[in-house]
Amino acid sequence: MNANAPIANDATHTPATGVIIIGAGFAGLAMAMRLRAEGRTDFVILEAADSLGGTWLFNAYPGAACDVPSHLYSLSFALNPDWSRVYSGQAEILSYIQNVASSHGVISHIRFQAAVNRARFDESRGIWEVTTEDGRHFVAPVLVSGCGGLHRPALPNIPGLETFAGPCFHSARWPANAALAGKKVAVIGTGASAVQIVPAIVDEVETLDLFQRTPPWILPRPDRAYTPSERWVNRKVPGAARLRRLAVYWRNETIAVAFVRKPALMAIARAMAVKHIARQVKDPELRRIVTPNYTIGCKRILMSNDYYRALQRPGVRVHTAPISAIEPTGIRTQDGALHAVDALVLATGFQAADNAAPFPILGRGGVSLGDVWQDGAAAYRGTTVSGFPNLFLLVGPNTGLGHSSMIFIIESQVAYVVDALRKMRKQGLRWMDVRRSAQDTWNDEVQTKLANTVWASGCNSWYQNQNGRNTTLWPGFTFGFRWATRRVQLRDYEVA
Ligand code: NAP
Helix, strand or coil, X not given: CCCCCCCCCCCCCCCCCCEEEECCCHHHHHHHHHHHHCCCCCEXXXXXXXXXXXXXXXXXXXXXXXXXXXXXXCCCCCCCCCCXXXXXXXXXXXXXXXXXXXXXXXXHHEXXXXXXXXXXXXXXXXXXXXXXXXXXXXXXXXXXXXXXXXXXXXXXXXXXXXXXXXXXXXXHHXXXXXXXXXXXXXXXXXCHHXXXXXXXXXXXXXXXXXXXXXXXXXXXXXXXXXXXXXXXXXXXXXXXXXXXXXXXXXXXXXXXXXXXXXXXXXXXXXXXXXXXXXXXXXXXXXXXXXXXXXXXXXXXXXXXXXXXXXXXXXXXXXXXXXXXXXXXXXXXXXXXXXXXXXXXXXXXXXXXXXXCCXXXXXXXXXXXXXXXXXXXXXXXXXXXXXXXXXXXXCCCCCCECCCCCHHHHHHHHHHHHHHHHHHHHHHCCCCEEECHHHHHHHHHHHHHHHCCCHHHCCCCCCCECCCCCECCECCCCHHHHHHHCXXXXXXXXXXX
């Protein structure tokens, strides 16, 4: 069967289609929009939630915003001249995604509340069979995973967590009715999410106990609202919004030099961050507590103008004693103290570094992707995996960034998938499966480059898996990734 041709209905069920996309976040939707641009309508998007938006749907905590400027953190074919700020908030980004999905005609392709629980490649028929938790069944020759890298909350493995008597939730599962006003609240974690949550809730809570394991490096956030005249120019002057985007893009690529080529240049960022602390934190003890002792950039550099100020508000306490247990009424630290709180916010990050999909994916011979990735996720050009024909992973292994917009990476991958589909159609192929040798060569190069980056400077971060292997980040410039994915080289694939 031609990989691009719709296939006949499976006996059990749902109409067959040409491409199954999993996830209706930026990645899955970008894939769908490009398929529409190719004139294709034979695809379905399976989304576990009851609405679209992915990360930007789930991360709706107070203060949620993106730390990549919006003119860059948007789709190249759907620029938004009307961004209200340099760094837009969650609601504005979510509404952008909804508008773009709607105007590109992909919403009718989404099957909501379709949580995939298994995907299996049937070698004899050359098709992917995908089932959902509620028993629906979809089949197509091509499967694209747009599940994202940061969608599975990492709950801390702290004894007694389940015994806590009050409200307790992860930052990415913030309840609409959280009602923290006037409460004694604890926040565990001081990563990108916590740094936004703490200033956003500090004025409404009675007390805020912040549990810091490792302080983050933080730079000032050069945020501001765009003036009406700037927005007018973006809208009316041809090329203005694109020029703004280009300026941000190249500024960020310049910063990448320090991350991936010359980590010594990170000293400049360190000096800025130290100055930021000196300016905003008056108390020498607090200064000491919030000053990290690892190389800046090794963990994600955060941006905030109000986090340090929030830590100095009345009623805020920063704890550095390790947590020993959670009890029904509060948090016990190893120094024996019990910190009584009414509500507990877990800003403890995501299960990222194994890159596994949240359900079994079975390839040729019934082999599971989870087993193949036991020692660490690896793919070819971050997108295809040997033994899993016609499976394309958006935001796959070693595609993440420390310095720029993931949407640029996603669009590069989507173009790669489209090129693969075109080639399969042109050559009448049923499937293509990347050769293990090509995949290994690619990953050897990626890992060699990673060894010289700031991320290998010795800290613990979610970029690495349990073996210390960095399976998440792209060790280069984003234009390097785009170049690498500009076209599919069929010689790197076994085809049928
Ligand atoms: P994160 O960066 O992984 O931070 C998790 C925090 O929880 C860390 O401070 C960690 O301490 C702490 N922690 C984890 N387990 C703990 C435990 N058992 N006991 C005590 N502390 C514990 O997670 P995140 O803040 O959700 O951010 C994840 C990623 O999402 C970011 O790196 C970024 O890529 C993205 N993000 C972006 C934005 C933005 O654009 N502004 C906002 C939010 C998230 P250690 O450091 O010691 O491990």
